[in-house]
Amino acid sequence: MNTDPIDRLSINQITVKSWSLAETVRGCARANIHNVGLWLEHIDETGVEQTVKLLAEHDMAVSSVCRAGFFTADSARERAAAQDDNRESIDLTAGIGCDVLYLVCGGVPQSKDLVGAREAVKDGLAELVPYARERGVRLAIEPLNPLLCGERSVVVTLAQSLELAAPYSPEDVGIAVDTFNVWWDPRVLDDIARAGERVISYQVCDWLVPLPHPTWGRGIPGDGVIDFAPLTRAVTQAGYTGAIEVEIFNEEIWASDPAEIIEVVKTRFAQVF
Amino acid sequence: MNTDPIDRLSINQITVKSWSLAETVRGCARANIHNVGLWLEHIDETGVEQTVKLLAEHDMAVSSVCRAGFFTADSARERAAAQDDNRESIDLTAGIGCDVLYLVCGGVPQSKDLVGAREAVKDGLAELVPYARERGVRLAIEPLNPLLCGERSVVVTLAQSLELAAPYSPEDVGIAVDTFNVWWDPRVLDDIARAGERVISYQVCDWLVPLPHPTWGRGIPGDGVIDFAPLTRAVTQAGYTGAIEVEIFNEEIWASDPAEIIEVVKTRFAQVF
Numbered sequence: 001m002n003t004d005p006i007d008r009l010s011i012n013q014i015t016v017k018s019w020s021l022a023e024t025v026r027g028c029a030r031a032n033i034h035n036v037g038l039w040l041e042h043i044d045e046t047g048v049e050q051t052v053k054l055l056a057e058h059d060m061a062v063s064s065v066c067r068a069g070f071f072t073a074d075s076a077r078e079r080a081a082a083q084d085d086n087r088e089s090i091d092l093t094a095g096i097g098c099d100v101l102y103l104v105c106g107g108v109p110q111s112k113d114l115v116g117a118r119e120a121v122k123d124g125l126a127e128l129v130p131y132a133r134e135r136g137v138r139l140a141i142e143p144l145n146p147l148l149c150g151e152r153s154v155v156v157t158l159a160q161s162l163e164l165a166a167p168y169s170p171e172d173v174g175i176a177v178d179t180f181n182v183w184w185d186p187r188v189l190d191d192i193a194r195a196g197e198r199v200i201s202y203q204v205c206d207w208l209v210p211l212p213h214p215t216w217g218r219g220i221p222g223d224g225v226i227d228f229a230p231l232t233r234a235v236t237q238a239g240y241t242g243a244i245e246v247e248i249f250n251e252e253i254w255a256s257d258p259a260e261i262i263e264v265v266k267t268r269f270a271q272v273f
Numbered sequence: 274m275n276t277d278p279i280d281r282l283s284i285n286q287i288t289v290k291s292w293s294l295a296e297t298v299r300g301c302a303r304a305n306i307h308n309v310g311l312w313l314e315h316i317d318e319t320g321v322e323q324t325v326k327l328l329a330e331h332d333m334a335v336s337s338v339c340r341a342g343f344f345t346a347d348s349a350r351e352r353a354a355a356q357d358d359n360r361e362s363i364d365l366t367a368g369i370g371c372d373v374l375y376l377v378c379g380g381v382p383q384s385k386d387l388v389g390a391r392e393a394v395k396d397g398l399a400e401l402v403p404y405a406r407e408r409g410v411r412l413a414i415e416p417l418n419p420l421l422c423g424e425r426s427v428v429v430t431l432a433q434s435l436e437l438a439a440p441y442s443p444e445d446v447g448i449a450v451d452t453f454n455v456w457w458d459p460r461v462l463d464d465i466a467r468a469g470e471r472v473i474s475y476q477v478c479d480w481l482v483p484l485p486h487p488t489w490g491r492g493i494p495g496d497g498v499i500d501f502a503p504l505t506r507a508v509t510q511a512g513y514t515g516a517i518e519v520e521i522f523n524e525e526i527w528a529s530d531p532a533e534i535i536e537v538v539k540t541r542f543a544q545v546f
Contacts, residue, residue: 108498149457150482184422209423211487225381
């Protein structure tokens with residue numbers, strides 16, 4: 001391929017948190033970036049029709065939508081409510097013509113039953129897959145860093161994600177590889193290879209040392225300790241040729257001018273990827 | 274066994290951080306606790322002879338000594354310096370008659386070469402084992418939570434620790450199971466079972482949600498989301514019958530009166546273990 005590497009860059013909306021969806025789309029287009037990762041609440045706020053119009057006007061593709069999931073509540077009532085939300089999320093994702101919806105599977109419930117919570121993820125997924133399939137949306141299981149096992153996701157490794165995905169066609173259930181979440185895993189390269197065509201999203205950010213904050217302390221690629229080359233190579237060899245999405249949760253970055261952040265990200269992207 | 278469960282309680286010195294070694298030994302004895310986990314700098318400061326005397330006077334056993342390791346520097350010179358420190362640490366541990374020395378293996382080096390750093394751990398261990406064996410000190414490989422992969426330990430899972438330990442006799446190289454470090458691992462129960470007699474230390478603290486701080490935000494058992502029963506059962510079934518060491522890094526707890534903290538820990542210990 002003879003394309004400009006920048007063609008693969010996608011900006012996840014959280015990286016430019018202070019911008020609205022419209023500002024994000026316009027800001028990326030101005031910076032000659034043609035992919036964005038969007039968040040459901042912003043799509044909902046902007047409206048599906050207006051979002052589609054904005055994307056078309058700026059020749060902008062959506063590399064992923066964040067996020068459904070949260071399957072792990074103790075009570076049947078709460079789980080059912082989460083699934084209602086999930087179906088709505090699938091509708092919104094399909095509505096804007098994106099086919100990758102992230103699943104953040106849910107943290108440890110009140111009962112502290114970690115094994116039970118993992119079973120609940122399996123059950124919740126089984127219930128959701130047919131609905132997503134009918135609407136042409138692929139569910140991307142995202143293992144989160146074990147740091148987030150308590151709060152956000154009892155699914156914390158690629159191996160676990162692959163096991164969850166195994167009963168389904170890769171057309172329906174894939175895996176999201178995010179460097180922050182998987183870089184530490186001694187099995188990461190093997191498991192990305194095993195994942196093959198199930199890799200349907202690749203998000204990148206760096207691990208800062210020391211970590212400034214458990215949740216809001218992620219770094220721009222190049223600022224931390226992650227060696228991106230082997231991970232990117234593994235993802236590419238697995239067959240993934242889609243967007244590389246820069247998703248950064250960081251309070252310091254959020255306090256900066258988004259247009260400047262995008263310029264820094266572009267420069268780093270050219271250096272690192 | 275018909276013993277009081279409190280007989281198995283050990284207080285790691287870091288839990289009562291504001292106390293000196295002598296204060297820790299006396300404070301634990303006053304609270305009818307007969308095991309402590311000590312830190313090398315305190316042994317060094319107090320002196321081996323005086324430490325041994327204090328322990329004997331208060332009928333206090335040492336369940337573990339923290340910590341050697343740090344094998345992962347990029348340069349041969351730095352690695353050699355770490356091994357000098359490690360040999361000194363083994364001498365101090367043997368000097369006070371303790372046979373369990375923790376290994377915190379070292380984080381990601383400047384080069385960002387994670388694979389190379391893991392090789393360096395393997396090599397460093399190979400170099401250190403004979404020295405420890407001759408002095409009757411068992412090295413306890415401690416996988417740290419992946420949260421600490423960058424800063425402290427590229428060894429982050431029990432599976433990895435078992436692989437590192439495999440070439441050596443369980444008499445020489447064991448595994449330290451710390452709930453904060455391993456609770457999230459989908460393989461934790463199986464890997465503790467596989468570890469069997471290699472489990473030579475069991476440390477406990479809780480995972481708070483939200484996590485107050487990446488490093489100094491650990492909780493007293495019962496305050497967080499860890500379900501201790503299955504972990505304790507697995508460790509017991511693996512054959513471990515030694516001390517259960519409460520090790521808590523937490524700035525808020527450190528600001529409290531250590532004698533009061535010990536009372537809270539005792540109460541919780543009776544409830545949780």
